[in-house]
Amino acid sequence: MPVRSPARPRRAVSVTSLIDVIFLLLLFFMLSSTFTKFAEIRLDTGTGGPAAPAPAATPPLFLQLGADTIRLNAQEVSLEDLPDRLAAEAPDDTETASRTLIIAPSGDDLTSQRLIDLLVVLRQQPGFDIRVLE
Template identity: 60%
Template structure:
């Protein structure tokens, strides 16, 4: 004669841990989010055959790599770059600055450079591809 056993009882799902997660996740995202507007950086790329009048001042060539920064072939620190550009620009006419990042340059390094040069008067930044 077969022996009948009672079916195993299911345990009730505890809602306490689910409620904890539901309240902790929004709290985490509210505390770690930033609601400020980031500053905008104007950026123009050097196009092929862009029409228009030729610049009055000679362009300054800025080579950007991951480890060093050079202005017209001379190595310069990022902090000293605005003063060097101001000294080389000269008479206050708008001078184009051609920025050429190397392959290993990260986008963060390029943004750091653009932020450092953002407020300089008389500097027309162009990023070469």
């Protein structure tokens, strides 16, 4: 005759250590996350968009952006001097008129941060319709 051992009562599973691990993971992800809002810069590319407007009376400005140089209409200019040069080229009535400014990135070593720095400076100048070539 088979001998049966008395049934052992099951112990309850302790979830204390599981709660500790979940709390530590939650704390880690909360502290390592950033909750800042990133700034947005609108880009208008020169290749897409609505139909081309009628030709302007003033020719567009051409800005060539390199890793170390900026050329405005083939004349080298620094990023700090660019607002003064653009103020001289701005239309007289910036409320109703705008002048097209075409940006052509050049060189393989050009970074996107350099383009963003330029766009931040250009957005502060009124009276310009900024276009970025691809």
